[in-house]
Amino acid sequence: MDAIVELRGVARRFPGGGGLHPTTLSFKSGATTVLLGPSGCGKSTLLRLVNGLLRPDAGDALVFGTPVREDTAPALRRRMGYVIQDGGLFPHLTGFGNVALLPSWLGWDDARIRERATVLCDLARLPTNLLERYPQSLSGGQRQRVALVRALMTDPALLLLDEPLGALDPMVRAELQRDLREAFAALRKTVLLVTHDLGEASHFADEVVLLREGRVLQHGPLEALEQTPADPFVTRFLSAQKSLWGVGAA
Amino acid sequence: MKRLALTLAFTLTACHAGPVRVGSKNFTEGVLLGEVATQVCGAAGEHVEHRRQLGGTAVLWRALRAGSIDAYAEYTGTITAEIVRGADPADLPALRRALSAQGIAMTAPLGFENTFALGVPEGLAAARGLATITDLRAHPDLTLALSHEFIGRADGWPGLRSAYGLAPRDVRGMDHDLAYRALASGAAHVTDLYSTDAEIASNHLRALRDDRHYFPDYRAVILYRADLAARSPACARALDALAGRIDAPTMIAMNAAVRVSRRTESDVAAEFLSTRLRAGATAAEPSRIARIAARTWEHLAMVLSSLLAAIACAVPLGVFAARRPRVGSLVLGAAGVLQTIPSLALLVLLIPLLGIGVGPAVAALFLYSLLPVVQNTVTGLRGIAPSLRESAEALGLPPRAKLLRVELPLAMPSILAGVRTAAVISVGTATLGALVGAGGYGQPIMTGIRLDSTATILEGAVPAAVLALVTQAVFGWLERRLVPRGLRDG
Ligand SMILES: Nc1ncnc2c1ncn2[C@@H]1O[C@H](COP(=O)(O)OP(=O)(O)OP(=O)(O)O)[C@@H](O)[C@H]1O
Numbered sequence A: 001m002d003a004i005v006e007l008r009g010v011a012r013r014f015p016g017g018g019g020l021h022p023t024t025l026s027f028k029s030g031a032t033t034v035l036l037g038p039s040g041c042g043k044s045t046l047l048r049l050v051n052g053l054l055r056p057d058a059g060d061a062l063v064f065g066t067p068v069r070e071d072t073a074p075a076l077r078r079r080m081g082y083v084i085q086d087g088g089l090f091p092h093l094t095g096f097g098n099v100a101l102l103p104s105w106l107g108w109d110d111a112r113i114r115e116r117a118t119v120l121c122d123l124a125r126l127p128t129n130l131l132e133r134y135p136q137s138l139s140g141g142q143r144q145r146v147a148l149v150r151a152l153m154t155d156p157a158l159l160l161l162d163e164p165l166g167a168l169d170p171m172v173r174a175e176l177q178r179d180l181r182e183a184f185a186a187l188r189k190t191v192l193l194v195t196h197d198l199g200e201a202s203h204f205a206d207e208v209v210l211l212r213e214g215r216v217l218q219h220g221p222l223e224a225l226e227q228t229p230a231d232p233f234v235t236r237f238l239s240a241q242k243s244l245w246g247v248g249a250a
Numbered sequence B: 001m002k003r004l005a006l007t008l009a010f011t012l013t014a015c016h017a018g019p020v021r022v023g024s025k026n027f028t029e030g031v032l033l034g035e036v037a038t039q040v041c042g043a044a045g046e047h048v049e050h051r052r053q054l055g056g057t058a059v060l061w062r063a064l065r066a067g068s069i070d071a072y073a074e075y076t077g078t079i080t081a082e083i084v085r086g087a088d089p090a091d092l093p094a095l096r097r098a099l100s101a102q103g104i105a106m107t108a109p110l111g112f113e114n115t116f117a118l119g120v121p122e123g124l125a126a127a128r129g130l131a132t133i134t135d136l137r138a139h140p141d142l143t144l145a146l147s148h149e150f151i152g153r154a155d156g157w158p159g160l161r162s163a164y165g166l167a168p169r170d171v172r173g174m175d176h177d178l179a180y181r182a183l184a185s186g187a188a189h190v191t192d193l194y195s196t197d198a199e200i201a202s203n204h205l206r207a208l209r210d211d212r213h214y215f216p217d218y219r220a221v222i223l224y225r226a227d228l229a230a231r232s233p234a235c236a237r238a239l240d241a242l243a244g245r246i247d248a249p250t251m252i253a254m255n256a257a258v259r260v261s262r263r264t265e266s267d268v269a270a271e272f273l274s275t276r277l278r279a280g281a282t283a284a285e286p287s288r289i290a291r292i293a294a295r296t297w298e299h300l301a302m303v304l305s306s307l308l309a310a311i312a313c314a315v316p317l318g319v320f321a322a323r324r325p326r327v328g329s330l331v332l333g334a335a336g337v338l339q340t341i342p343s344l345a346l347l348v349l350l351i352p353l354l355g356i357g358v359g360p361a362v363a364a365l366f367l368y369s370l371l372p373v374v375q376n377t378v379t380g381l382r383g384i385a386p387s388l389r390e391s392a393e394a395l396g397l398p399p400r401a402k403l404l405r406v407e408l409p410l411a412m413p414s415i416l417a418g419v420r421t422a423a424v425i426s427v428g429t430a431t432l433g434a435l436v437g438a439g440g441y442g443q444p445i446m447t448g449i450r451l452d453s454t455a456t457i458l459e460g461a462v463p464a465a466v467l468a469l470v471t472q473a474v475f476g477w478l479e480r481r482l483v484p485r486g487l488r489d490g
C-alpha cells in the first residue's frame, strides 16, 4: 500500500529566508511520526504543506495518493484533522458548535453528531457537558481536548498536530500526553506531531524526523537517532535537550 | 437592492402617468402660488398633487424638464437670468418661443411683480439717511445678510455690487428667513428681500429704491409642461386663466396671512379662490398626530429602504474588498469620495437622473451608507486572527461555509457597528429629503424655518431626535441578538 503521506521533492522558500528545502519523505502509515527540531527549522511549514495551507514552490505533497492542490485540498482536508497550539477554536461558537460545524455542513443529522461527539469526548476524557460552554470559559487543557474532538469528528485517517500541548502547564500536559497516546493507539491513526520537546517526542514517537534550517537531518526511530546519528547536530540537539530535561527533573 | 429598484421604477413611471404635479419653490410666496395652481386645477376636476418647497430655480426647472412636476410659479427676470439666458424679460413673446422650444409653456403674467430690493430697518434708514441703493455706498460698515440664492446668481449680488460700486466690509450668506431675524436683532443691517414680502411691513423695514434700475423685470408667471395641454386641458386652461388675477396688494396680503397671521397656505389659497375666482376649493388640514405619523412613515421608509439596499450591496463589496486588497482600496476610495459630496449637492445632482421625490433622497442616503458598512465589513474580516482563519481552512470547510459560519459571524460586531453608524447618519440626513420633495421630518423643519414658527420646527425636530434615540436602542437590542455570546464580554 502507498504511504498515507508522502513528500516528493517538496520545497518552499519564504521571501525573508526560512522555509523548507526540497524534501522527499514518506511517513509510516498507522504510526505516530514526531517532527522535531529547533525553533524556526520548518516543522510547521512542513505540516502546512501537507494540508495545503501553503503551496509548494516545487514538488508535490501526496495525501492518500492525491497531490494536494488548490482543487483537491478542501476534500482532502476533511480526511485529515489539524490541531494547533492554542486549539484554534472559534470563539463565536460553543464547544459543540465548533465540533458540529463541519459535520452539519456535510449534512449529518443532529443525533449522529451528538453520538459521535460523545464517543470522542470519552476518548479525549472530556466531560460532555463542557461542550455547551464557549471557548472563553474553558481551561487551556479543555480547549485542546475540544479541538481534538473537532479534528476527529469526520474520522480522518490522518492527524496533523502542531505543538498541541505547547501552551499547557506541565501537569495538564502530562495528563493530556497520556490520554492522547491512548486515543491514537485506539484509533490507529497516522499522526504527524510537531514538538521541540524531546521528552514529548520519546513519549509519542514511533519514528522521528529531525529538521534543521529547513532540511531533514535524519528520519527513523528515536533509538536510531541516538545510536547512529546521521549528523553531528543530531547528537548535539539530543544531548542539549536531555540536559535541559535533566535540569528540569532534578 | 430590490427596494431601491422598486423605488426608482416607481419614481420614473410616476413621471409620465398619474396625477398632475405642481411644484413650488422654497419660500412662502412660491408655496402659496403652488397651492393656488394646485387648487385651480383641482377645482377644474383634475387629480393634483402639490410638491411643496422643492428648492430653488435650478431644482424646479430640472424637475419640470424631467417631468417630475408639471407646473410651478416663476418670475420673468429669473427665467432670463437662469433659464433662457440673455433674453429680454420684457419681451414676452420671445420668452415664450424660447421656452416652448424646450417643451415648456408659460402663462401670461399673473398680475404682480416681485422684484429684488434691499431692505434696511426703518430706524437705521432714518438715522443714516438711506433712501436709495446708491446711498449705501457711503456706509460700508453696514453688515449685509443676503440669501444664498441672491449671492449666487449673476443678476443678484455680484451684478448689483458692480452696478452700484458697493464695497461693504461684511457680507454674509444666510437663509432668507433667518436674515430677517438677524436684522431684528441688530446682528445685520441690510438684506435682500422681495417687493411682495409680508415682512416689509411687519418688520418695519424700508425698501431702498433701485435708483439705477439694476433689477430686471420680475413678473410672476406659471410655467407648465407643454404636454399638459394634451394630458389635462382643463388644468392648462385653469392655469392660463390665472393671468392678471393676482395683483401686488393681493399677493402681499396672502403672504402676510401666512407669515404674520400664521394661516396655512392651503387655507389662504382656498380663500383666494373662493373670494377672487369664485371657485370652490377645500383645504383639509390633517391633525398634528396624523401629520407626524405621515412624516414618520416617510422618514422611516427613506431610512430603511436605503439602509437595507446599502447593507445588501456593502457587505458583499466589503467581503470582496477584504479578499483583494487592491480592488478593496479602490472600492473604499470610491465610497469615501461619495461621502465627501455635500448632501445638498448630491441631491441636486441626482434630480436629472431620478426626478424629485423619494428617489433621489433614497439614492443619496444609500450612497452615504455604503462607506461605513463597507469599511466596517473590511475591518471586521481583516481583524480575524490568522489562526482562526487557518483553522476554518484546515477543517475543510468550503469557501461559502467558511464565510457564512465563521468569517461573517466573527466580523459581526464590526459590521453591526458600521450599520449603526450608517443608520444614525441616515436618520439625520433624511431630513434633507424634504428639499427634493421626499417628505419626512425635514418637511415641518423647513416649513417652520420659513414661517419662523418654532412649534412647526419642533414638530419635525423632536420626532427626529426621538427617532435617533430609538435607532440607538434598536441597535443595542440587535447587537444582543446578533453578536454571538462567545464574542461578548463576560
Ligand atoms: N508565512 C511566512 N512568511 C515568511 N516566512 C515564514 C512564513 N512562515 C514561516 N516562515 C519562516 O520560515 C521558517 C520556518 O518557520 P516554521 O513556522 O515552519 O518554524 P517551526 O519549525 O514551526 O518553528 P517553531 O518551533 O518556532 O514553531 C522561519 O524562519 C519562519 O520565520
Ligand SMILES: [Mg+2]
Residues within 6 Å of the ligand: A043, A044, A045, A162
Ligand atoms: Mg511552528
